Amino acid sequence: MPARSHYLNNAATTWPKPECVAKAMAAFLEGRGANLARGSASRRDLGTLDMVTTCRMKIAALFGGPDADPRNVTFTANVTEALNIVLKGFLKPGMRAATSSMEHNAVMRPLRRLEGEGVSLAVMPCTREGTLEPDTLARELKKGLDLVVLSHASNVCGTVQDLDRLAPLCAAAGVFLVLDTAQTGGVLPIDATGWNLAACCFTGHKGLLGPQGTGGILWRDDFASVCRPLIEGGTGSFSHEEVQPSVLPDKFEAGTPNLPGLAGLLASLDWLGETGIDTIRKREDELGRKLLFGLRDIPGITLYGIGTMENRLPVFALNFDGVDNGRAALELADRWGIETRPGLHCAPVAHRTLGSFPQGALRISPGFFNTEEEIELCLEAVSTLSRENPHS
Amino acid sequence: MECLATFDTTHMALLFEKACRGAGLSARIIPVPRELSASCGLACSYPCESEEAVIRICHEKRVETSGFHHI
Structure with missing residues (x-):
């Protein structure tokens, strides 16, 4: 661990x-x-x-x-x-x-x-x-x-x-x-x-x-x-x-x-x-931008929702090609200590709208107290999981 | 004689006490006397001689009372 x-x-x-x-x-x-x-x-x-x-x-x-x-x-x-x-x-x-x-x-x-x-x-x-x-x-x-x-x-x-x-x-x-x-x-x-x-x-x-x-x-x-x-x-x-x-x-x-x-x-x-909530928003936006732009460059994953930081919060839903999102969440936690949430997030109708029902998605949501290093670690972990996946 | 204001909400009782004290008037929240029971459960005493000032302060600070009582 x-x-x-x-x-x-x-x-x-x-x-x-x-x-x-x-x-x-x-x-x-x-x-x-x-x-x-x-x-x-x-x-x-x-x-x-x-x-x-x-x-x-x-x-x-x-x-x-x-x-x-x-x-x-x-x-x-x-x-x-x-x-x-x-x-x-x-x-x-x-x-x-x-x-x-x-x-x-x-x-x-x-x-x-x-x-x-x-x-x-x-x-x-x-x-x-x-x-x-x-x-x-x-x-x-x-x-x-x-x-x-x-x-x-x-x-x-x-x-x-x-x-x-x-x-x-x-x-x-x-x-x-x-x-x-x-x-x-x-x-x-x-x-x-x-x-x-x-x-x-x-x-x-x-x-x-x-x-x-x-x-x-x-x-x-x-x-x-x-x-x-x-x-x-x-x-x-x-x-x-x-x-x-x-x-x-x-x-x-x-x-x-x-x-x-x-x-x-x-x-x-x-x-x-x-x-100040402006300070919080700005910081979360910085972390979100770094995570989103990094995720966009990783092959073998599907990102849902808005592809930029306009009109969005730093809440990201994704799926790996051919890897169950629950399995991916477990790997992230066991190998890198990264805590996320897989599944349907109590929102089946939202997943239907986004095209991720019934499998759900892996949700990654940084907050004010996260660091750039943690975002970099997360991107490295997602990239590694995607690379290791034989179906990608 | 004691002068007491009563309120529909405890929120207003607290604001009343703060507004009076902020204006240099003595005020104290007490359990509402049973004879005035129809209220939020709290009343606030104020100096009887300053009643006009108290009413003016309530108006200025938008503090709503359900009554002023002399008991």
């Missing part, structure tokens, strides 16, 4: 995290630890309230800019839960929804469930590179829709959708637009206010560099008011009432939240603020 490992699976979850994340989580558990809005208003209680409130403010500013109301940020366990709350809370039998053919199952599975219950679903075809053309969306909007839900960027091949062109079409048609920012939060600028998003769903453990078990939704008021909560229960507020409060954020936050997780998320948001 190689002495060192090289983590190139940041599209699954980013690693390592900034050091402050684990420290903040430990400090919360060891030194503070009070529940949220379920105490005596002691200093300890108010410390937790201050932490969660500050976290809401930073998320609102990051995704919605200075005008976004932090009360419209509700926390969830992950972006999958966020998408389930939004989709199942709004869509009812007889309604019509549209999504793209590049979605993760976090979008597609709730939609297929709802389709089975009487919601009409249109899956809009994307190009072979994974791009949703505005004309395709415009055609679907003309047929009449209640909601559009899109992934901002593909978790399979990194293709970024052009929200500056897509979002105004939904706004002009008066149709709610829900965005899954799982791959782009903390990496690309996101303008939930300018794009008039009904709900901006995010995860804490990828580009935001926070811990697993954190995520949430930035709501637009009118959309939040027509969505039904997925779960109901104690909120620490309006305790004289036996029905769920209608005010945000309590409406969608029943039960004790993941407070150690939010302590970690707040620390990572502080770190992101100090580092």
Whole structure:
């Protein structure tokens, strides 16, 4: 086994995290630890309230800019839960929804469930590179829709959708637009206010560099008011009432939240603020460019998605001619310590669009903390595997 | 007499306390008295003699209250 490992699976979850994340989580558990809005208003209680409130403010500013109301940020366990709350809370039998053919199952599975219950679903075809053309969306909007839900960027091949062109079409048609920012939060600028998003769903453990078990939704008021909560229960507020409060954020936050997780998320948001997402984007782009340009020159492999660094994240999907991608991932790990992810990446419809279904692909996704040397090692390893393959 | 502001959300209770203290006024978050129970569960005390200033600060800082109470 190689002495060192090289983590190139940041599209699954980013690693390592900034050091402050684990420290903040430990400090919360060891030194503070009070529940949220379920105490005596002691200093300890108010410390937790201050932490969660500050976290809401930073998320609102990051995704919605200075005008976004932090009360419209509700926390969830992950972006999958966020998408389930939004989709199942709004869509009812007889309604019509549209999504793209590049979605993760976090979008597609709730939609297929709802389709089975009487919601009409249109899956809009994307190009072979994974791009949703505005004309395709415009055609679907003309047929009449209640909601559009899109992934901002593909978790399979990194293709970024052009929200500056897509979002105004939904706004002009008066149709709610829900965005899954799982791959782009903390990496690309996101303008939930300018794009008039009904709900901006995010995860804490990828580009935001926070811990697993954190995520949430930035709501637009009118959309939040027509969505039904997925779960109901104690909120620490309006305790004289036996029905769920209608005010945000309590409406969608029943039960004790993941407070150690939010302590970690707040620390990572502080770190992101100090580092700057432009700096992160630039660094990831440099590493991605080096990897992509190197991969393009290796014979015997097929690359999926956009062939340049325009409109894409550093998430690369490939297959070796004649070598199973699971086998290739194992070889990379065993011989070079390179950690990647093979298979379908919970996104069968995206692989169908890219032409890599049912075999899937090997996904390589560098992150901010990778080095040029690790990219060079990865290129050498891919090249060696390809050379060794008798079918190439 | 004690003067208390109540809120729909704990978020606003915290902002109220910060806004008052930022303006040099004493303020303290407390569990909401049972007679004012219809709220987020927290109230915030403020100096009764400064009520006009408190209301102005709330307006300026966009802090929303569900009521001002004299108890």
